[in-house]
């Protein structure tokens with residue numbers, strides 16, 4: 001009994017240590033981003049002034065007056081004071097207000113307007129890609145050397161070598177333009193519709209998802225497929241698989257419990273790590289399709305040098321990556337008995 | 344120390360397996376490797392047959408072929424393996440896949456050479472026992488399975504409560520080997536094949552596994568086929584011994600014939616590699632030369648490059664198998680004119 005308690009204490013301690021380290025990484029990463037963001041050339045006010053001047057032909061003075069009236073930020077404060085303010089605000093749960101993308105709106109509101117779309121599109125794409133990859137990878141491994149294997153492996157290697165945004169552009173050009181579907185390749189839903197839980201809107205959302213989904217899946221399934229194939233080939237050569245056949249187990253049981261489980265183990269770690277990117281979205285793909293996601297928000301906030309929004313997005317990405325790495329370890333220790341901490 | 348314990352010849356000569364002209368090959372980048380080249384062999388009910396020979400001579404491949412589970416890139420290129428069980432003659436190579444599946448382990452089970460990697464790392468021992476029985480008998484209850492598994496684990500001297508909950512990596516090599524032996528006995532197979540059951544283990548564990556195996560032989564009376572380098576194990580347990588060289592049987596006979604009256608120069612050389620206890624500093628005679636390259640076998644008798652008695656004929660023509668007595672088979676051109684003498688030990 002006391003051994004069990006001791007074990008629990010050690011395990012608790014281990015988790016505590018891990019959590020502490022994760023917290024440290026988040027603090028360090030967000031501090032670094034805070035300063036790097038401000039080291040970037042130009043600043044939100046200058047960019048705004050330039051935009052006003054070039055878009056509306058305003059004079060520099062007029063544009064500057066307008067900027068000062070609109071923006072509440074004081075960029076002349078010393079950096080360390082700004083940082084101190086940022087930290088105290090965060091501790092209070094306050095991410096500040098957007099500087100230039102949507103002046104005065106709380107950053108939290110800006111982010112929550114974009115985040116669900118990224119969560120929705122990337123999680124569907126990620127799981128589809130993963131399932132497609134491991135299924136085809138396993139089939140290819142079982143038929144290694146055959147036509148199926150050769151075709152699928154080649155296609156996988158080629159598609160994963162092409163950058164995602166390029167695939168996106170190809171889709172826009174060859175499918176969107178050619179078949180007149182370009183309207184479904186802009187944004188997350190059609191301009192005229194009001195979001196709500198009704199059939200026309202939901203159908204519209206999925207039609208808009210099709211292109212970014214295809215792009216994302218095309219550019220990532222190959223990686224899953226090729227590693228699943230390699231793992232499966234390796235596992236198929238293991239003695240316990242021959243033993244399973246000798247034992248007279250049904251083929252289905254061998255495929256799932258003996259081959260599949262062992263071949264998938266290493267992939268779960270990568271999957272858990274990829275989960276982190278569900279929150280970050282893919283900037284390039286979201287940009288090609290003008291999709292309302294976090295990746296696109298990041299892009300526009302960088303262009304406008306909207307410091308507070310950038311900070312918030314980087315913070316979200318950092319937290320989700322750190323947390324998902326943590327989860328990856330945890331999941332791995334749950335599914336692989338060899339790395340389990342306790343009995 | 345060689346000391347023959349078993350009482351050689353069997354009275355009932357009723358075969359349980361007839362292997363006929365079996366050929367197994369591996370397709371490798373270096374060419375086709377014929378690991379088993381036309382082996383014909385009968386295994387008799389209740390006997391303990393040893394298959395011995397140097398590394399690479401095709402012993403494990405022969406064992407795997409008996410269950411028709413030679414893994415890729417290997418394939419059975421010819422011959423037949425007929426089981427005579429329950430009054431039926433079944434060539435396992437001809438059975439439909441589903442019947443093969445049902446046939447394996449129930450009739451013939453095997454403890455693999457690599458027992459340490461024979462267990463699925465992500466399943467508990469209990470699950471790997473249970474799925475085996477369940478695949479052959481859908482209606483059996485968990486209690487019946489547990490009772491059976493428990494009995495077998497006691498037989499191999501393991502503590503069921505401790506072992507069944509464990510994952511393979513939590514068990515020592517010796518324990519895993521015992522688990523594999525218990526697993527092989529789970530469906531009361533008629534034939535049990537044991538591929539190097541003691542080689543990967545330390546001396547002490549080897550001894551206790553050997554005790555377990557002797558005990559099994561005594562208690563269960565099943566047909567056992569041992570595949571091994573370990574001639575002292577053969578001396579203790581074998582009824583008959585088959586000697587393989589380069590994928591072929593070169594000699595087959597009861598344990599006395601093989602140990603005391605070998606007629607093939609290779610068997611003779613093999614016997615001289617066994618240490619004797621009579622004098623400690625006596626020389627050991629390793630077999631000169633090295634085992635043949637299986638991808639590139641010499642012409643004629645495959646042993647002739649290493650044989651001190653080789654003649655022209657030996658390098659030209661591969662000798663055919665000849666029965667010297669109804670139970671003693673040899674494949675050597677010179678078996679008539681050689682007198683190979685092994686001193687009594």
Ligand SMILES: Nc1ncnc2c1ncn2[C@@H]1O[C@H](COP(=O)(O)OP(=O)(O)OP(=O)(O)O)[C@@H](O)[C@H]1O
Nearest residue numbers: 369371376378397398399400401402403404416637
């Ligand atoms: N998977 C494989 N691919 C190619 N060749 C193989 C394969 N497995 C075995 N062989 C070849 O087949 C021959 C016989 O191998 P096998 O394992 O049956 O020998 P063995 O007598 O059991 O040897 P050992 O005593 O080392 O276990 C060897 O020459 C080996 O190189």
Ligand SMILES: [Mg+2]
Nearest residue numbers: 402403404456
């Ligand atoms: Mg072997």
